[in-house]
Amino acid sequence: MLQRKKLASLLLLAGVVSAGPAFAQSGSFTFVTGEVNVQRKDGQRVAVTKGTPVNPGDAIVTGTRGMAQLTMVDQAKISLRPNTQFQIEQYADRPDSDQGALLNLIRGTLRTFTGLIASRNRDRFVMKTKVATVGIRGSGNVLFAGTAADCDPAKVEASGGGCDITVNHTIEGSHAVTFGDFGAPGLPPQQGGAQTLVTGPGQTVLVTGRGDVRYIPTPQFIADAATNPTGAAKTPGGAGGGGDETRNFGPNDGxxxxxxxxxSTTTPVGNNGLGFSITDASGNLIGGEPLGLNDIVIAGGSTLAGQALSGDITREAGNFRSYRMYSGLSVALEPSLDGGVARDVQTYSSGGLNYTLGRWEGASFGYFGPGTGGLVPGSAHWIISGSGFPAYLSDVLTGTALYGAVVHTSPTNQNNTAGTLTGAQLDVNFSNRTLTATIGVNMPAAGGNAGGSWQLTAPDVPITFGSFFASTSDRLRITNGNGQSSQTNSSLYGSLEGSFVGSGLQGAAVGYSFTDQTGTSGNHNTVNGVIGFQGPTQNMAAQYRDGLVxxxxxxxxxxxxxxxxxxxxxxxxxxxxxxxxxxxxxxxxxxxxxxxxxxxxxxxxxxxxxxxxxxxxxxxxxxxxxxxxxxxxxxxxxxxxxxxxxxxxxxxxxxxxxxxxxxxxxxxxxxxxxxxxxxxxxxxxxxxxxxxxxxxxxxxxxxxxxxxxxxxxxxxxxxxxxxxxxxxxxxxxxxxxxxxxxxxxxxxxxxxxxxxxxxxxxxxxxxxxxxxxxxxxxxxxxxxxxxxx
Incomplete structure (x- = not known):
């Protein structure tokens, strides 16, 4: 089954885990042949192999026999043909991000099939060339940028000297093709401004440096890229022959x-509309979570939420050290905090809700057991509580609830300066399956660092199987005391992550990590912390139906x-x-x-x-x-x-x-x-x-x-x-x-x-x-x- 908790773990750990640039990625190479290189934002040039990550700012170059395919975080596919230069100017690092994408084809040919980001934000998924802008209306196209004698796509030249042209061919969906930058100021098309043509499947548009925008017959080199994007040998025929067991959709399906x-051959009757009584499984609620399962959240330059059986958690003098991920999640990880000094260790117990939490100062954080991690600047914070029970409950409740902070570690920066949590609240709307998180942090001046204050707000964060996550790539907004906002300044970024815990979801364990590099280098701050929340116990006997689609x-x-x-x-x-x-x-x-x-x-x-x-x-x-x-x-x-x-x-x-x-x-x-x-x-x-x-x-x-x-x-x-x-x-x-x-x-x-x-x-x-x-x-x-x- 597509367990929400499991899928969250798989996606986040593929990063491996973070919303910050040190960990997150927007995609990776899933096919590489021939000479393919990527130039990073910092100017570093890297030879590409399968699995190499890509991020905003990366420029990719394929040689005369080089080809590559990228799979982005939202499952969009981008295939690059030989002699192509392509740059990812903007792309999210999470599949459910509200952020758009901006792709720049400098020269060459690419083929795309867009993913979730385009389906959610079609007006914010854009491809551009030197002379054209292509607005995505979904979902597949071939795009060429280069030069041609007399602006004729039949006379494409291998080097410069001709007329700049762009050719866009729509495979699926539709595209809006415009001369130049459609976002730039100017006259509307009907008054002599930039012209825009909208294409459907099979249509091709030519844009030239002279300002021409017109439909054209599909050039052969574009058709070849549309039907044979990897350059493999073409094979005749279609799908395999079908026997009696196979047919196309026919009238009976329609x-x-x-x-x-x-x-049943009779009309169903009963109290659920389908002719069956409700299965009374309320007896299974007695005694709470039967497995002794725990939710564990770590915050140390990134956030990681996982689950473990009590016997699979390793402690040192009562302080958390490592755990073996619960086998039901099908992820063989062993997150571990090694070395350092235990600080700020606390316990909390009220009404059946229990937390233990603390931080390790100067510890290493690894994902594959002791000795596998790197040093965390400052402290790695942790919090443990019994897993939310029943597992599905957050997805089937209705109504709203307010959760307040009842225990927390003092937030720390990379210098281990301890700050103050100035406020924290979760405003939960179970009916909408969302929550709004607010966290306030203050860091005093110390050791030449001026400190600062920050407000974290994440509205309408989806709740899936008791878990939630927000980053500055999607719903999290961070504002510092100088008025700088993560919405307008990419030097301010971070994430928060957590899950509902305890019987009846009476609590929530949350970790947060953010970085502020908006000031001078001596005043940069990376801040981590964990919080335990408590709210009203929810109705554990809420009725539900499990399903697969x-x-x-x-x-x-x-x-x-x-x-x-x-x-x-x-x-x-x-x-x-x-x-x-x-x-x-x-x-x-x-x-x-x-x-x-x-x-x-x-x-x-x-x-x-x-x-x-x-x-x-x-x-x-x-x-x-x-x-x-x-x-x-x-x-x-x-x-x-x-x-x-x-x-x-x-x-x-x-x-x-x-x-x-x-x-x-x-x-x-x-x-x-x-x-x-x-x-x-x-x-x-x-x-x-x-x-x-x-x-x-x-x-x-x-x-x-x-x-x-x-x-x-x-x-x-x-x-x-x-x-x-x-x-x-x-x-x-x-x-x-x-x-x-x-x-x-x-x-x-x-x-x-x-x-x-x-x-x-x-x-x-x-x-x-x-x-x-x-x-x-x-x-x-x-x-x-x-x-x-």
Whole structure:
């Protein structure tokens, strides 16, 4: 399952973790051949290999036989052809950032497919050349910048001396192409100002240094880049031939439905709209978090939030030293603070909420166990508390709550000067699944450093599975005592990170780290600290429905986890009279968030209901579904793809799996696998077996689609907090120790297979289970019931 906590860890640690320039990156090279170099902002020239990071200010140059592909943090893809010079002038370092992007093609040819930043901020994603500006309306294009005799793209020259031209060809979506800088002052087009042409798929625009902006037939060298961007040999033919198991989307997918798998033939009745009673799992709330799981936040030049079992935390004289990341997160890290002197160690206990916290002065901070880190200038701060329980609760509550600071370390700078926390508050809107954080810090003058004061404000920060993160690349705004703001000065930057803790989410543990380099070098400050908050205990028996949703638009791209997981309030999952789901809430981004999905003009192609477990599953296809979030509505075209879903029934407490033993699960229903090319295949088998003693599952999926047989299996997959599991295979960010448990094989062949199989347990003791798979782009849902009940 796409666990929000897990995905947050994977994305942040891929950086490895930070919002500051020392750690964050905007993307990396995922394909390199021939001579490719990058010149850093500081003038350093670096030879590129696969995995080399890229950031704003980097200039990339490919040689006569050099080609490269960049994958940006929001999953945008940028392919550079030979003899290309390209600069990233602006790009965010987080996929959910509100910051735009500015790309400068100095010369050569590139091909792009935009990602989340363009979809969220289309008016702020811009490509420019010497003579043109290309505004992104999504989502794919080929752009050329160079010179040509007589401004004729058929006479492109290898060196200067001709007329400057730019050619933009739209592959998908549309683009606004303008002569010069569309943001510069001047007359509007109708009064003789810069002309703008808007292109659709297959259209090409020429812009010349003379001010011409016109549609042209697509030049051959542009067409070659659009259809064969890596320069590989062209192969004839299309998709593999299909047998009886494969067909294109037809009339039945557009207007009909299939309701045969475990589906009642009568109109559903009952107290949740689907004919089932609410599963009473409130007994599983007694005693609180059953695993002894802890949330740990470290702040030391960057922030890191993780989870660990009590037995996996190492202490020295009661002070935190290191921990082994909880196996359910599938990240094999061992964050460690080595050396130094313990300072400011405290404990806090009230109403069942407990904190321990402190800092190590002059310590090293590493991610892979003792001895693996570097010295933290100043102090590394830490805070530990019992994990928020139940795990899904923050996503299904309603109402608002105010959390105030009850314990904290004194903020320190790089000189270990101790400052004052002048205020801290979390204003939480559970109904919107957001919070607003405010933190005030004052640092006295000491040792030649003038100190200073800062106000940190982060409005509308998304809460996902109890966790939250904000940086100056997105929602965090830092203002210093001199009136300088991170919104206008890039020398002021930082992040805050935390999670709700304790039974009923009665607390929140937060770490913050920021740097102010707006003054002279002697007055620079890097400040770290941790805070423990307390608020009202929330309703642990809030009703919810767990779910999994496929990714028909490919938003997750090459991410490890390729399906969306969601916890819904019962009224967010809407069904028709036949029990077919027609609306729900789920992420529509690579990282967190909830948006409202509605079937709109699409149709239910398949659906199923199991009255015994309460599980429902199905597939939307044909027409256009709708996704609404942030006050905006986006179309979700399903004419050549499908959206698969599987949801649990309504229950009012977490799953508590049996403590020991094993069980096999029977497949009780499923959707037919589909791909993004319009093919519908056959699910040959899906298996699930649980080892409760080891808290792991074994799983398998076998399907046929478009003449290809795909088999996936994984053993000993960790179960996260008795409810969720995920196995995946793909491209792991460099340096990130992620066990890839999913094995994928194909007939006839599939080199470098990628995919994930994600799932959840449902019912008081996990009598049911939902599963979603995405294997080489083929997706589908499956529902299971434990054999023997």
């Amino acid at each position: 207007s009909g439905s299939t309701t045969v798998q475990g589906t 496929s990714d028909p638009m490919g938003i997750l791209g090459s991410a490890l986890v390729r399906n969306f997981g969601t916890a819904n309030r019962p009224d967010e999952v809407t069904a028709d009279a036949q029990g077919r789901v027609t609306a729900f809430a789920a992420p529509f981004q690579i990282y967190g968030g909830h948006q409202s999905y509605a079937i709109g003009g699409a149709s239910v192609a398949q659906s199923g209901i199991d009255p015994e477990t309460g599980l429902v599953w199905g597939r939307w296809s044909g027409g256009v579904a709708l996704v609404t979030g942030g006050g905006q509505q986006q179309p979700l075209a399903l004419d050549r793809g499908s959206l698969h879903y599987v949801f649990s029934g309504v229950q009012n407490g977490p799953v508590a799996l049996p403590l020991t033993g094993t069980a096999t699960y029977d497949l009780i229903g499923h959707t037919s696998p589909t791909d993004t090319l319009g093919n519908v295949g056959t699910l040959n088998s899906a298996t699930l077996a649980a080892d409760f003693s080891r808290r792991t599952v074994d799983l398998g999926v076998n399907l046929t689609i478009a003449g290809q047989s795909i088999n996936a299996s994984a053993n000993s997959v960790p179960i996260y907090r008795d409810q969720y599991f995920s196995a995946f295979r793909g491209v792991v960010p460099p340096g990130l120790p992620v066990p890839q448990l999913l094995n994928i094989t194909c007939q006839p062949t599939c080199p470098n297979p990628i995919g994930s199989v994600d799932g959840f347990f449902a019912g008081r003791s996990g009598q049911g289970a939902g599963m979603m798979y995405n294997l080489n782009g083929a997706s589908g849902a499956a529902a299971f019931r434990r054999a023997g009940g």
